[in-house]
Amino acid sequence: MSTTAAIDRATVQETKTRLSALLVEDNLADSELVLRELQRGGFEVSSEVVQTAADFRRKLQTTTPDVILADYNLGSWRGMEALEILRTEGRDIPLILVSGAVGDVTAVECIKQGATDYVLKDALARLPVSIRRALREKQTREERRQAELELARKVEELARSNRDLEQFAYVASHDLQEPLRMVAAYTQLLKERYADGLDENANKYIHYALEGALRMQTLVQDLLTFSRVGRNRQRTHLASDAVVQEALQNLQAALQESGAVVHYDNLPVVTGDRTQLVQLFQNLIGNAIKFHGEKAPVITVSAKKLAAEWAFSVSDNGIGIAAEHLEAVFVIFQRLHTRAEYPGNGVGLAICKKIVEQHGGRIWVESKAGEGASFKFTLPACPADGEGNHTDERRA
Amino acid sequence: MKDAPDILLVDDNPADVGLTREVLAASTHHSNIHNVPDGEEAIAFLRRRGKYTEAIRPDLVVLDLNMPRKGGQAVLAEVKTDPGLRTIPIVVFTTSHAEKDITHSYELGANCYISKPGNLGDFFSAVQSIEEFWFGFTSLPH
Numbered sequence: 001m002s003t004t005a006a007i008d009r010a011t012v013q014e015t016k017t018r019l020s021a022l023l024v025e026d027n028l029a030d031s032e033l034v035l036r037e038l039q040r041g042g043f044e045v046s047s048e049v050v051q052t053a054a055d056f057r058r059k060l061q062t063t064t065p066d067v068i069l070a071d072y073n074l075g076s077w078r079g080m081e082a083l084e085i086l087r088t089e090g091r092d093i094p095l096i097l098v099s100g101a102v103g104d105v106t107a108v109e110c111i112k113q114g115a116t117d118y119v120l121k122d123a124l125a126r127l128p129v130s131i132r133r134a135l136r137e138k139q140t141r142e143e144r145r146q147a148e149l150e151l152a153r154k155v156e157e158l159a160r161s162n163r164d165l166e167q168f169a170y171v172a173s174h175d176l177q178e179p180l181r182m183v184a185a186y187t188q189l190l191k192e193r194y195a196d197g198l199d200e201n202a203n204k205y206i207h208y209a210l211e212g213a214l215r216m217q218t219l220v221q222d223l224l225t226f227s228r229v230g231r232n233r234q235r236t237h238l239a240s241d242a243v244v245q246e247a248l249q250n251l252q253a254a255l256q257e258s259g260a261v262v263h264y265d266n267l268p269v270v271t272g273d274r275t276q277l278v279q280l281f282q283n284l285i286g287n288a289i290k291f292h293g294e295k296a297p298v299i300t301v302s303a304k305k306l307a308a309e310w311a312f313s314v315s316d317n318g319i320g321i322a323a324e325h326l327e328a329v330f331v332i333f334q335r336l337h338t339r340a341e342y343p344g345n346g347v348g349l350a351i352c353k354k355i356v357e358q359h360g361g362r363i364w365v366e367s368k369a370g371e372g373a374s375f376k377f378t379l380p381a382c383p384a385d386g387e388g389n390h391t392d393e394r395r396a
Numbered sequence: 397m398k399d400a401p402d403i404l405l406v407d408d409n410p411a412d413v414g415l416t417r418e419v420l421a422a423s424t425h426h427s428n429i430h431n432v433p434d435g436e437e438a439i440a441f442l443r444r445r446g447k448y449t450e451a452i453r454p455d456l457v458v459l460d461l462n463m464p465r466k467g468g469q470a471v472l473a474e475v476k477t478d479p480g481l482r483t484i485p486i487v488v489f490t491t492s493h494a495e496k497d498i499t500h501s502y503e504l505g506a507n508c509y510i511s512k513p514g515n516l517g518d519f520f521s522a523v524q525s526i527e528e529f530w531f532g533f534t535s536l537p538h
Contacts, residue, residue, distance in 0.1 A: 175462075177491050178462075181491060181512060182409070182411045182412075184514055184515065184516070185411070185415055185514075185515075185516045185519055186411065188515070188517075189418075192516075214514075214515075
């Protein structure tokens, strides 16, 4: 590897760099001097010379030289005007002013106006160095422009895919549900009106058909909920104590029925969307209640400060998750149990993952089968924490 | 007011029309149901044009949104800007739960918006409520 690099460098030193230069110069002797200097500096130059502003503009419209070398004083016009023409033609070509002695102020002014460099005629040996640097800078600019174009393309692509998703959500909310509703309603009607006249098997089939249609309805609803996560979000500073409290209120029935105890204390202030974070805690605590073992559920919500984020934990004493399933639980419609054991569609944790990721955090679970589970996720710490401290310090 | 109210049911789905008729047939209001399958025919019915020259002016329009040719929102826009028709109450009754459909329907002057419930029992209650509210409690213009 290093040998190859060394050879490459040697090759570059020996072979000349090709360079197309456009000289803006009214003095032929000076042009000769410049070209000789470039050859001496390791360039294999192909050059053209223009003298007037009109010629210069015409040349720019038909060719793309690597570099423009313009005399500062050109009898009827000035190299600075060449800069102006370059700009109005919208060309990004390095322009180096070459001239007899002028003051430092003028040199600075030229650079300000957009000249790449300023080289004095009695120090022409500096010209090759100056050109090499100009070419490197031009390439960097080009690469950045390409990267920016690529980024803009990606952003547009993302926006389009978001629009598609929204369209999909709408299609799901209407076009999918309409026929589904028909199946469910008429199967139900069949069951209600004709159950007495049918035999046991027929009633069983109707029951299965109805159950399938009703489950499909909840699946479509869940998919919709999932696809809507992240739209219309509003970021505010939230006391996560209050967020957990709201989640618990929504879970009141399940809490009472299971006799669950939930511990949480001194949770931090975070930045996020209230509705979504309530949903996040509600899904996690709801799961902790649902997947309880023989004992009544005991659930602990806590938070630990890592560098610029808070790591939350929702831990339970439930049935736990076997090591090989720890990843799968976050995949939409993935379920580890039959519906008879635990009802549900397998959307809750997928929604949690989406919410956490939309907030710039990560989510994972630590668990062993039979030993409870700890769902952990991170949320960005509220920058106001730091600001608050500064204010206090100043007051003190 | 006439003895039996007239309802114009604008819906292209025969299954939903069937369910709605089931409910209304069993009710005490004995509503007359007139069904048209799309927005164009709904407008023709209301303006007594084409084959509807003898059509009766309905007391209530129950309007689906997604229909071929002319959709429900176009019907809403047309009826609610027509001084001769705008007093007829319009209930939007559709599968869509979409926020933009709900908002836009009210903007266009819908008198209420009901999403068709997926469950048969809830569907029946919804249709019963529509009839009970508009013909049991509400005073309608003559």
